[in-house]
Amino acid sequence: MTFQLTEEQRMIQMTVREFARKEIEPIAGKWDRESLFPEETISKMAEMGLLGMMVPSEYGGAGLDTVSYSLAMQEIAYACASTSVIMGVNNLVCEPLLKFGTEAQKQKYLVPLAQGKFIGSFALTEPGAGSDAANQKTSALLKDNFYILNGTKMFITSGSHAKVFITTAVTDKAARHHGISAFIVEKGMPGFSIGKIEDKMGLRASDTTELIFENCRVPSENLLGKEGEGFKIMMAALDGGRIGIASQSVGIAQACLDAATRYAKKREAFGQPIAEFQGIRWMIADMATEIEAARLLTLQAALLKDRGLPFTKEASMAKLFASEMVNRVAYKALQIHGGYGYLKDFPVERYYRDARVTTIYEGTSEIQRNVIAKLVLSTED
Amino acid sequence: MNIIVCIKQVPDTTTKVRVGKDGKHIDPGGVKFIVNTYDDFAVEEAIRLKERFGGEVTVISMGPERVKEALRMCLAMGADKAIQLWDPAFEDSDPYTTALILSKAIQQLPYDIIFCGKQAIDRDTMSVPVYLAELLGLPQATLVVKLEVDPNARKFIAYRDIEGAKEVIEGLLPAVISTQWKLNEPRYPTLPNIMKAKKKELKELNAAALGLDSAQVGEKGSRVKVLSMELPPPRSKGKILKGDPREVCRELVRLLREEAKVI
Ligand SMILES: Cc1cc2nc3c(=O)[nH]c(=O)nc-3n(C[C@H](O)[C@H](O)[C@H](O)COP(=O)(O)OP(=O)(O)OC[C@H]3O[C@@H](n4cnc5c(N)ncnc54)[C@H](O)[C@@H]3O)c2cc1C
Numbered sequence: 280m281t282f283q284l285t286e287e288q289r290m291i292q293m294t295v296r297e298f299a300r301k302e303i304e305p306i307a308g309k310w311d312r313e314s315l316f317p318e319e320t321i322s323k324m325a326e327m328g329l330l331g332m333m334v335p336s337e338y339g340g341a342g343l344d345t346v347s348y349s350l351a352m353q354e355i356a357y358a359c360a361s362t363s364v365i366m367g368v369n370n371l372v373c374e375p376l377l378k379f380g381t382e383a384q385k386q387k388y389l390v391p392l393a394q395g396k397f398i399g400s401f402a403l404t405e406p407g408a409g410s411d412a413a414n415q416k417t418s419a420l421l422k423d424n425f426y427i428l429n430g431t432k433m434f435i436t437s438g439s440h441a442k443v444f445i446t447t448a449v450t451d452k453a454a455r456h457h458g459i460s461a462f463i464v465e466k467g468m469p470g471f472s473i474g475k476i477e478d479k480m481g482l483r484a485s486d487t488t489e490l491i492f493e494n495c496r497v498p499s500e501n502l503l504g505k506e507g508e509g510f511k512i513m514m515a516a517l518d519g520g521r522i523g524i525a526s527q528s529v530g531i532a533q534a535c536l537d538a539a540t541r542y543a544k545k546r547e548a549f550g551q552p553i554a555e556f557q558g559i560r561w562m563i564a565d566m567a568t569e570i571e572a573a574r575l576l577t578l579q580a581a582l583l584k585d586r587g588l589p590f591t592k593e594a595s596m597a598k599l600f601a602s603e604m605v606n607r608v609a610y611k612a613l614q615i616h617g618g619y620g621y622l623k624d625f626p627v628e629r630y631y632r633d634a635r636v637t638t639i640y641e642g643t644s645e646i647q648r649n650v651i652a653k654l655v656l657s658t659e660d
Numbered sequence: 661m662n663i664i665v666c667i668k669q670v671p672d673t674t675t676k677v678r679v680g681k682d683g684k685h686i687d688p689g690g691v692k693f694i695v696n697t698y699d700d701f702a703v704e705e706a707i708r709l710k711e712r713f714g715g716e717v718t719v720i721s722m723g724p725e726r727v728k729e730a731l732r733m734c735l736a737m738g739a740d741k742a743i744q745l746w747d748p749a750f751e752d753s754d755p756y757t758t759a760l761i762l763s764k765a766i767q768q769l770p771y772d773i774i775f776c777g778k779q780a781i782d783r784d785t786m787s788v789p790v791y792l793a794e795l796l797g798l799p800q801a802t803l804v805v806k807l808e809v810d811p812n813a814r815k816f817i818a819y820r821d822i823e824g825a826k827e828v829i830e831g832l833l834p835a836v837i838s839t840q841w842k843l844n845e846p847r848y849p850t851l852p853n854i855m856k857a858k859k860k861e862l863k864e865l866n867a868a869a870l871g872l873d874s875a876q877v878g879e880k881g882s883r884v885k886v887l888s889m890e891l892p893p894p895r896s897k898g899k900i901l902k903g904d905p906r907e908v909c910r911e912l913v914r915l916l917r918e919e920a921k922v923i
Contacts, residue, residue, distance in 0.1 A: 286729070290736060290854045298848050328851035341851040351851075 282578050284346070291343070292350040298327065299358035307359035310484035311629050316440055317362050317484055324362075325395020329355070330369045333519075334377055338385055340393035345519070345581035349526040353574075356530025360633035361484035363530065365398065367523040368436045372399035372445050375461065375516045379504035388443050388463055397442035401520075402432040402464075402490055403513050409434075410646050412447075413456035413510060417492060419448035424499045426450075426462060428492040431474065434640070438488030439473050442466050445516075446490070447509045454507060461509035463501040470495030481632030518591050519584065520641045521598035525577040528601035528637045531630055532570045535605070535612035538627050539563065542616050553615070562611045569608060573601035592654040599647035602637035609634040661715035661811050662770040663706045665739065666762050666792070667699040669723055669730035670782040677891075684886050686782075695730045698777025700846035701839035705807060706775050707738040708844065713811050716740045718769060722750060722761050728862060735857035736849035742860065747867040749874035754882035755783075759791030761877060764870040766796060771834055772811065778803050778838040786838075793836035800836040801829055805843055809833070 284292070303320060310317055324330060332348045334340020348370065356363035369392065376389040392399050408415040417430025428448050435444070444464040451458030464471060474489025504512050540563055543554035553559050576597040583590035609631040613620035620627050638644045671677055672692040680687040695703075706717045719734040721727045722745040731742035745761055753761065766774065774796075776789035786802075793800035801807075801818035808817040814833045819826060821840070849857075867874060875881060899915070901908045916923045 286732070287855055287858060290729075290732060290849075290857070291851060293733075294736070294849050294851075294854060323848075326850065327848055332851065336852060342855070343851055347851070 282575060282582075284350075288344075288347050288350060291347045292354065294327075295329070295351045295354040296357075298323075299354045303355065303358035303362055307362070307484070308623075308626060308629060310359065310361060312483075312623065314483045316486060317359070317365070318440075320362060321365060321398065322395065324355075324366060329366055330395035330398070331373050331389075331393025332370055334373050334389065334393040338377065338393055339390040340373065344585040345522060346578055346585060349522055349577055349581045352523055352526035353530035353533065356527040357534045359484065360527060360531050360630075361482045363527045364482055364485045365437055365440075367520065367527060368401055369395070369398050371516055371520045371523065372401050372443070374519055375445060375503060375512045376463075378515065379461075379508070379512050381500075383500070384463060384503065392443060398437055398440060399443045399445065400435050400437045400441035400490075401513075401516065402435045402438075402444050402446040404432060404434045406431060406433045410643055412513070413459065415447060415449060415459065417446075417448040418452075419450050419460060419462065419497070421450070421499065425496045426499060426502065428462070428464070428470070428495040428497055430492050432490040432492075434477070435488050435490050436485060436640075438490055439476055439486045444490065445503065445513075446492075447513055448492075450506050450509075456510040457507050459509035460506045461503040461512045462497050463503055464492075464495070464497055465501075468495055468497060479636075481629070481635055517641055518594050521594040521647075522577060522580050522584065522590075524637055524641045525573065525580070525594070525597035525601040528598075528605040528634070529570060529574045529577055531634050531637070532566070532573065532601075532605040532608040535608045535627060535630050535634075536563070536566045536570060538625070538630070539566065539612040539615040542619075542625075542627075546617070559615060562615060566608045566611055569604045573597070573604045576600055592651055595642070595647040595650040595654075598641065599644055599651065603644060605634040605637055661709055661713050661772045661809075663709055663715060663717045663773055663775070664766055664769065664771045665699070665702045665706045665717060665719045665734070665775045666788070667703065667719055667721045667730060667734060667777070668696045668780045668782075669693045669721060669727045670696045670780055673697075673781065679889050679891060683888050683890070685889065693726055693730065695733050696777050696780045696782075698779060698781070698839055698841075700777075701841070701843045702775035702777050702837075703734050703737050703739060704844045704846040705837075705839060706773075707847075709773070709809060710738075710740075713809075715772075718743065720745065720762060720765055722746065722753070722758055731862055732857045733849065735860045735862070736854040737847060738849075738853065740860065742862045744862065744864045745866075745870065746864065747872075747874075747877070749867050749872075749878045749880075752879040752882065752886075753877055754884040755785050755787040756791050756883050757877050757881040759788050759795055760881070761870065761872065762788070762792055763795040764872055765865060766792075768870075772814075773809065773816070773833055774798070774836045776836065776838045778840045789836055789838035796836070798834055798836050799831040800838070801831060802838040803840040804837050805840050807837060807843065 328341035331340035332343045336342040405415045419426040419428050446462050446464045447459050450460040470493045472491045474491045477487045546553045580590050580593035580597040612627050613631050672694045675691050678687040710717050717739040718741045719739045720743045779786040804818045806819035817830050
């Protein structure tokens with residue numbers, strides 16, 4: 280199979296590439312060192328339509344396909360993985376609102392989110408429930424047209440900058456994952472606060488925070504979908520989200536490869552550029568090959584989604600392979616830089632730290648394997 | 661206002677350029693093409709004028725099939741229509757014949773102002789806008805860093821940076837304006853506008869449609885011919901002088917004088 284991009288997809292790729300290389304790449308290192316949230320850049324990205332890419336134009340989005348989204352994510356991640364995760368989560372938050380939101384919820388939340396007037400967070404994980412998300416403890420009790428939420432969410436991307444949080448809580452404990460519901464929580468609702476801001480190894484320009492609910496009053500019209508549908512809603516969003524993380528991984532990996540080849544051609548040892556040594560050349564060949572494979576898996580999953588075909592397995596495969604791949608590639612890129620790769624003077628040090636999280640969030644590699652194995656084993660022979 | 665922008669598609673500055681087999685052209689294989697950097701300022705200024713005074717922006721480019729992509733990018737930025745000028749006879753046109761071809765297309769259109777980038781970053785001749793203004797018999801302002809337009813009085817005021825000073829000139833519209841850095845900050849096309857670009861008009865005109873015969877254009881009509889093209893020699897390795905500072909200084913001065921011949 281050859282993957283042929285349409286003229287528009289190529290134009291989107293070129294435009295986002297130019298934007299990312301000019302407006303983001305030169306300052307990404309500073310954002311990382313100083314843990315600066317790229318506020319201004321995010322509003323430029325909003326103007327371009329990057330924050331609600333797959334939302335139809337009547338709801339303020341760019342009305343594009345998943346393939347275009349993947350291409351754009353790759354380009355943004357190439358320049359700055361932190362910026363790409365902020366973009367990825369905002370796009371991820373739009374999807375359940377579009378699919379399950381009422382018209383009023385769409386007008387109030389989806390339109391400004393897709394336009395990037397404010398940004399959103401996706402709050403599923405808890406201190407005691409990550410991979411086992413169904414085991415969450417945050418509770419929601421309906422009382423006089425308000426749901427009263429109590430509990431803590433953990434690891435929430437953009438927590439301290441978002442205005443809207445798609446949050447899950449247990450409405451019926453006995454029903455296990457069928458007893459989880461999804462809510463649209465707004466910053467400033469009584470009883471809702473941002474807890475600790477985590478000090479992370481990478482993605483340092485993106486904030487990851489705790490969310491605290493203490494008798495937080497959420498109006499009942501902010502229930503997303505029906506009671507008990509929360510788990511289904513979040514899992515459906517994550518299928519698409521995995522294509523986003525796979526794309527992010529491909530983008531970071533491409534940045535690693537480009538940095539490594541540039542360096543290998545310049546650095547000399549034993550009287551020649553290190554790019555002349557077979558040991559280095561083979562590393563470069565393996566990196567390039569793995570990136571290509573991951574890119575194709577990712578675009579394939581995106582294409583299936585665009586055609587309305589089942590894509591859960593392919594999205595998991597792409598996410599698993601691409602995230603493991605970028606860690607191997609970042610390792611080799613740093614190795615090629617020698618001691619200089621270990622210094623903050625070269626961007627590869629940042630790539631290496633940023634790449635690490637891709638095998639963890641939006642489902643660890645182990646969880647992806649569980650998803651894939653279940654789907655492979657359940658097909659009839 | 662009817663605003664026309666002439667653009668050129670050029671190799672990306674990050675592309676590694678190779679000379680083709682004939683030794684007269686660059687090898688287009690593997691080259692990524694972009695809209696000439698200075699033309700982005702021209703397109704941006706045109707769109708701003710349209711946003712302010714209303715009207716229509718038409719982008720024109722002479723070149724083979726691939727220039728359609730560059731024209732679409734300008735449409736995505738906000739231009740309304742595009743025209744591609746191409747005919748096998750146009751191959752190897754010099755700046756004069758290029759301007760001639762552009763002028764024939766422009767003469768078929770209504771226009772109040774014509775923008776060009778101040779130069780194309782491939783050949784760097786800076787001459788098409790100048791020829792174009794002459795062929796159309798229009799006033800011109802080149803290397804413009806700030807522009808004021810009064811469509812009612814049919815006047816423009818152009819600011820130019822000249823050696824050690826600023827020059828302000830006033831002229832009548834229609835006019836040809838060539839754009840320089842600092843004039844504005846070109847926008848990035850928004851994603852929805854990229855999708856809309858496909859639906860905008862992109863017309864093709866050949867030599868016959870422009871009323872040109874093949875002797876006037878291409879290599880035949882050109883006044884300048886490329887005889888050969890070669891890459892600059894690779895930079896030789898630097899020299900490191902070692903030893904007693906006094907000796908090193910003396911040696912350095914000698915080398916600068918006798919070898920590098922710079923002092
Ligand atoms: C930077 C960052 C940003 C994040 N952003 C968000 C966000 O915006 N919203 C959100 O809701 N969450 C977010 N997360 C949370 C993330 O999704 C979880 O960390 C992830 O799902 C893993 O959960 P955990 O950390 O509790 O690990 P655990 O689930 O405790 O896993 C620990 C280890 O056990 C393994 N394991 C668990 N179960 C199995 C199994 N069945 N079989 C084999 N191995 C298993 C895991 O793979 C892992 O190796 C973010 C995390 C990080 C680090």
